Amino acid sequence: MSEFRIGIAGLGIVGAETARQLITAKERLSKRAGKTFKIIAVSARNENKDRGFTLDDISFYKDPLKLLDHSNIDVIIELIGGEGGIALDLCQRALQSGKHVITANKAMIAHHGFELSKLAEDNNVTIQFEAAVAGGIPAIKVLREGLASNQIDYIIGILNGTCNYILSEMTSSKRAFPDVLKEAQKKGFAEADPSFDIDGVDAAHKLAILSAIAFEQKINFSSLYISGIRHVSDIDINYAEKLGFCLKLLGIARRDSVAEITMALIASDEQLASVNGALNAVSYRGVPVGSSICIGPGAGAGPTSSAVLADLIDIATGLANFAYGSPVGTLSEQILDLNNSFKQCYYLRIAVTDKPGVLSEVSSILRDHGLSIASMIQNEQSEDGSVFLVLTTHKCVKKDIELAAIKISNFEYVLGDPILIPIYDSSSFV
Amino acid sequence: MSEFRIGIAGLGIVGAETARQLITAKERLSKRAGKTFKIIAVSARNENKDRGFTLDDISFYKDPLKLLDHSNIDVIIELIGGEGGIALDLCQRALQSGKHVITANKAMIAHHGFELSKLAEDNNVTIQFEAAVAGGIPAIKVLREGLASNQIDYIIGILNGTCNYILSEMTSSKRAFPDVLKEAQKKGFAEADPSFDIDGVDAAHKLAILSAIAFEQKINFSSLYISGIRHVSDIDINYAEKLGFCLKLLGIARRDSVAEITMALIASDEQLASVNGALNAVSYRGVPVGSSICIGPGAGAGPTSSAVLADLIDIATGLANFAYGSPVGTLSEQILDLNNSFKQCYYLRIAVTDKPGVLSEVSSILRDHGLSIASMIQNEQSEDGSVFLVLTTHKCVKKDIELAAIKISNFEYVLGDPILIPIYDSSSFV
Numbered sequence: 060m061s062e063f064r065i066g067i068a069g070l071g072i073v074g075a076e077t078a079r080q081l082i083t084a085k086e087r088l089s090k091r092a093g094k095t096f097k098i099i100a101v102s103a104r105n106e107n108k109d110r111g112f113t114l115d116d117i118s119f120y121k122d123p124l125k126l127l128d129h130s131n132i133d134v135i136i137e138l139i140g141g142e143g144g145i146a147l148d149l150c151q152r153a154l155q156s157g158k159h160v161i162t163a164n165k166a167m168i169a170h171h172g173f174e175l176s177k178l179a180e181d182n183n184v185t186i187q188f189e190a191a192v193a194g195g196i197p198a199i200k201v202l203r204e205g206l207a208s209n210q211i212d213y214i215i216g217i218l219n220g221t222c223n224y225i226l227s228e229m230t231s232s233k234r235a236f237p238d239v240l241k242e243a244q245k246k247g248f249a250e251a252d253p254s255f256d257i258d259g260v261d262a263a264h265k266l267a268i269l270s271a272i273a274f275e276q277k278i279n280f281s282s283l284y285i286s287g288i289r290h291v292s293d294i295d296i297n298y299a300e301k302l303g304f305c306l307k308l309l310g311i312a313r314r315d316s317v318a319e320i321t322m323a324l325i326a327s328d329e330q331l332a333s334v335n336g337a338l339n340a341v342s343y344r345g346v347p348v349g350s351s352i353c354i355g356p357g358a359g360a361g362p363t364s365s366a367v368l369a370d371l372i373d374i375a376t377g378l379a380n381f382a383y384g385s386p387v388g389t390l391s392e393q394i395l396d397l398n399n400s401f402k403q404c405y406y407l408r409i410a411v412t413d414k415p416g417v418l419s420e421v422s423s424i425l426r427d428h429g430l431s432i433a434s435m436i437q438n439e440q441s442e443d444g445s446v447f448l449v450l451t452t453h454k455c456v457k458k459d460i461e462l463a464a465i466k467i468s469n470f471e472y473v474l475g476d477p478i479l480i481p482i483y484d485s486s487s488f489v
Numbered sequence: 490m491s492e493f494r495i496g497i498a499g500l501g502i503v504g505a506e507t508a509r510q511l512i513t514a515k516e517r518l519s520k521r522a523g524k525t526f527k528i529i530a531v532s533a534r535n536e537n538k539d540r541g542f543t544l545d546d547i548s549f550y551k552d553p554l555k556l557l558d559h560s561n562i563d564v565i566i567e568l569i570g571g572e573g574g575i576a577l578d579l580c581q582r583a584l585q586s587g588k589h590v591i592t593a594n595k596a597m598i599a600h601h602g603f604e605l606s607k608l609a610e611d612n613n614v615t616i617q618f619e620a621a622v623a624g625g626i627p628a629i630k631v632l633r634e635g636l637a638s639n640q641i642d643y644i645i646g647i648l649n650g651t652c653n654y655i656l657s658e659m660t661s662s663k664r665a666f667p668d669v670l671k672e673a674q675k676k677g678f679a680e681a682d683p684s685f686d687i688d689g690v691d692a693a694h695k696l697a698i699l700s701a702i703a704f705e706q707k708i709n710f711s712s713l714y715i716s717g718i719r720h721v722s723d724i725d726i727n728y729a730e731k732l733g734f735c736l737k738l739l740g741i742a743r744r745d746s747v748a749e750i751t752m753a754l755i756a757s758d759e760q761l762a763s764v765n766g767a768l769n770a771v772s773y774r775g776v777p778v779g780s781s782i783c784i785g786p787g788a789g790a791g792p793t794s795s796a797v798l799a800d801l802i803d804i805a806t807g808l809a810n811f812a813y814g815s816p817v818g819t820l821s822e823q824i825l826d827l828n829n830s831f832k833q834c835y836y837l838r839i840a841v842t843d844k845p846g847v848l849s850e851v852s853s854i855l856r857d858h859g860l861s862i863a864s865m866i867q868n869e870q871s872e873d874g875s876v877f878l879v880l881t882t883h884k885c886v887k888k889d890i891e892l893a894a895i896k897i898s899n900f901e902y903v904l905g906d907p908i909l910i911p912i913y914d915s916s917s918f919v
Binding site: 076080084087088090091093189194195196197200201204205206207208209210275330333345346347348349350351352353354355356359360361362364365366367368369371372373376377378380384385386389 | 506510514517518520521523619624625626627630631634635636637638639640705760763775776777778779780781782783784785786789790791792794795796797798799801802803806807808810814815816819
């Protein structure tokens with residue numbers, strides 16, 4: 060068997076596990092690829108850390124760019140991370156020097172994926188990034204190859220395990236956000252600085268990548284609407300439950316509009332509602348296939364290295380080609396329906412001073428915007444004389460309900476900003 | 490763009506939809522493949538049936554083998570069906586004459602897949618059969634490529650939409666099997682002769698194919714344990730529900746043992762339990778990836794033609810290679826642990842004449858076989874003086890509980906054969 064030579068940049072938990080698999084499962088992996096995998100060189104900050112394998116016969120560098128000095132390396136596995144900087148520099152130079160690239164770097168791909176893929180084409184190599192999206196689910200391969208014959212109309216995903224863990228925990232244990240976040244950090248489900256996760260940026264990176272592949276469009280990352288769970292209240296989780304819903308952070312992308320990361324209520328009997336804890340899920344609808352869903356672990360050493368190594372086997376066996384399914388030059392421009400005529404139901408919670416006429420005033424504002432109420436809960440008056448008015452609407456367009464919410468917030472008896480959350484309903488997406 | 494020339498054998502609902510897609514979505518499909526797809530010839534029983542497209546410029550034959558007279562055809566799409574006969578003959582000759590083959594024929598692949606794949610290798614072409622297993626889920630691609638780096642330890646699937654539909658309907662409507670089967674036939678969810686579906690053979694074909702790919706073993710179809718739902722009783726479905734379970738027909742394959750199609754109880758909170766109606770599901774556990782599940786439509790014109798066309802694009806773009814992931818010669822022999830030391834819990838329902846001492850007798854038989862009881866229900870005595878003793882066991886090996894059930898059935902107060910159903914528990918498979 061011929062040799063297939065590897066350079067790994069970054070030996071964090073994913074890099075170390077990838078190297079460990081390549082060493083301990085070398086025989087199985089090489090048999091599968093019909094080529095003998097050999098790690099030629101690695102780069103990391105610390106040479107002497109115990110990672111469960113030895114670096115014998117492997118060149119070690121602190122500077123990732125030194126990997127490129129090995130002209131016999133066939134593929135660079137970039138696991139440093141970061142949107143630009145050294146990771147991007149390394150990938151660009153690797154491709155330019157005719158080396159394939161595998162990366163798990165979702166920020167870099169969401170921002171620079173098209174130019175990197177074009178660079179790969181120009182140099183007759185490939186860049187693959189299955190590990191950048193929901194490592195335990197081969198979502199990119201499923202959309203790009205398994206469904207290659209389809210026109211995909213939408214993707215709905217639970218794309219951030221940290222957020223899904225926090226929301227699941229808040230739901231099952233009836234605790235507030237700060238408390239659950241702290242616990243998630245302790246357990247390793249959330250970073251010390253959790254902003255990328257809880258503000259929806261990580262999920263948005265993944266959604267942008269999946270959308271580009273599914274819709275064959277050049278998705279501009281800055282076009283995405285992104286919100287996270289930082290301001291989620293256990294009050295809304297509890298009301299959602301009373302109304303037969305649960306609350307999730309969803310990535311929602313439609314072929315004909317701008318993608319968004321948003322909290323949404325989901326009816327408890329929807330398949331996505333059963334995806335709890337740190338799991339990820341990707342559901343989609345295509346013609347002619349219909350609707351399907353894949354559920355699995357999204358992060359961690361095992362799932363992510365599984366995806367990195369699958370890309371490696373694909374490249375070694377010649378089964379890897381255009382990262383977006385077709386040459387970058389053939390992808391369409393992004394469709395930006397800023398008018399957003401998509402209709403869905405909404406959940407609205409309004410804190411009001413409990414005075415006669417409040418409900419009638421709120422109802423008439425909704426009516427004036429053509430919005431009709433599907434269900435309503437009004438709780439008992441609390442000590443300060445305020446009550447929550449919680450209602451769900453029938454299907455309407457976003458700008459109508461947003462306008463109504465602004466008008467309602469200006470009404471003198473309304474305390475603070477109303478809480479407005481869309482209700483995801485798979486039947487709206489058919 | 491160069492042309493990629495197609496012959497289609499069989500214009501049933503899948504063949505007709507495949508041809509229709511190739512004609513109506515020609516531009517999109519050809520763009521995706523970087524080649525212009527062209528149907529050169531088709532075969533079917535009836536030339537003049539209205540299939541929603543015209544056969545202009547397409548050669549028509551009643552005899553599928555005539556397709557081979559077109560030496561310029563690149564790929565034969567076999568959608569005739571049947572384990573052997575003309576379908577097998579056509580595929581063999583097509584491969585021998587250097588044409589690629591795509592097929593949705595699970596019976597043929599389950600029985601002859603290895604020899605056909607070897608024939609393809611010998612002729613430098615490929616045979617692909619994504620559509621043979623759960624058309625709407627790219628299960629073969631996921632296991633073969635998306636998880637190529639993993640050692641897959643097990644696959645559990647809901648692989649027959651007809652059975653899943655019938656069991657789901659029996660559960661939700663509390664009706665008996667014959668009644669629901671008749672309805673399923675009327676609605677088109679079951680064939681006029683439903684044997685292949687309800688006796689588990691169709692699911693077994695799919696499981697044999699998935700197992701070969703997942704475990705890289707030459708699975709002998711005749712080794713599978715196959716049972717179906719023909720004798721399912723609504724009594725057990727109702728007891729299952731009382732105990733917090735639902736009843737499904739599962740395909741269960743482990744790397745180190747013989748695969749089986751069996752009814753099983755599943756706890757209502759397992760992901761597989763939420764897969765209802767005619768849906769299919771494939772769940773798996775691999776190292777290093779962990780556990781995941783894909784859920785989607787398994788049959789019908791849309792999902793199946795989606796899979797056929799995905800194979801076509803893969804072949805046209807050079808992304809199709811060995812059907813089983815590696816050359817047939819490198820697959821291992823099948824592991825047959827006929828000893829079956831796998832432990833799981835069981836459900837046991839025994840009809841007995843309600844006499845003092847019956848329960849103690851049954852308990853002591855179980856105890857003598859090292860079996861311990863996890864839960865028990867005894868219903869009220871019915872008019873004929875009989876009662877049902879329904880119990881679940883803790884984990885045990887199959888042969889112990891089977892022996893105990895035989896001994897119990899010989900006991901004088903026991904009426905008829907005890908009903909023994911395994912309880913699927915995802916934690917047993919970790």
